[in-house]
Amino acid sequence: MTSSGTLDVTAVVCTHQMLRYPQLLACLESLHAQTRPPQEIIVVVDGCPEVAEALTGRGGPETVVALPENAGLSAARNAGVQRVSTEWVAFLDDDAIAEETWLERLQAACREMGTVGAGGWSAPLFDGSEPSWLPPELLWTVGCSYRGMPSVRTLIRNVFGGCALLRRDLFDLVGGFDVDLGRRGTGTDGGEEAEFCLRVTAADPAARFAHVPDAVIRHRVGEERARPRYVLARCYSDGKSKGVIARSRGLRALGAESSFLLRVVPSGIVACLRTGRVSTAAALLAGVAAASLGYLQSRVTGVFAGPLSTSPVTSSRQLCGS
Secondary structure (H helix, E strand, C coil): CCCCCCCCEEEEEEECCHHHHHHHHHHHHHHHEEEEEEEEEEEEEECHHHHHHHHHHCCCCCCCEEECCEEEHHHHHHHHHHCCCCCEEEEEEEEEEECCCCHHHHHHHHHHCCCCCEEEEEEEEEEECCCCCHHHHHHHHCCCCCCCCCCHHHEECCCCCEEEEEEEEEHHHHCCCCCCHHHHCCCCCCCCHHHHHHHHHHHCCCEEEEEEEEEEEECCCCCCCCHHHHHHHHHHHHHHHHHHHHHHHHHHHHHHHHHHHHHHHHHHHHHHHHHHCCHHHHHHHHHHHHHHHHHHHHHHHHCCCCCCCCCCCCCCHHHCCC
């Protein structure tokens, strides 16, 4: 912590769509309102000149980094990290609102547990009512914490990039997020955080990451995501990314996924059936099937592509929402 009461942390927020500009402002406001605010906030605008112009015209205290073309979330985060001079870098999604103690609790956990990074708890903030068919085990598909995650502070394999704190020098140690992984535009790909953290622990076996459930953010879930098609597409994409990780790091790297499939999913299905939520049990099974299909295709073909991708984007102008 610096003498001014701020933390030796730079927060990086990536954004790419003018339609999300009001949510971005709420996100930035929540960062400024932290009990221990970041020393600097960097907003990376991924190929949307309208957002960059609006932020610059607003005259806020944030540093704005504008990428000329949409490069994807991994590349945008990497561009933000390149501007970071503090010891720590925090990542927050542009459609999320951090509770006031979020950043303070993440750094306290890193200090107390001796970890090189920490992830918090992402609570869903649905635009409408929460879909009754959506299993809590699949809330990760909409960027939120899910049933099966620990409810107490503990060590974990990897953080989730939309709600995380990492030591800046990790990026010097292993490079940035893999730009072949992660979301691009309105796509559903992911897996870049797990791959990054696995690279860190391979380079430094003593490195550890913490799960901090009392460091909470509220993550908006729009109606377009709270639909079966999106959730299944996200499961499929995650299966593909795990296939990539298995090829590069071996099956042992997927221990968390094995535990989820063998322990969390069966108990979730039983709980749904006992309470008569047949459609929820079916959705959970369908999600597992979609993830398995993506994984198998990725392992067999070695191609990170597939038929369930949604809303293909052909230009940065379409991405920008103008």
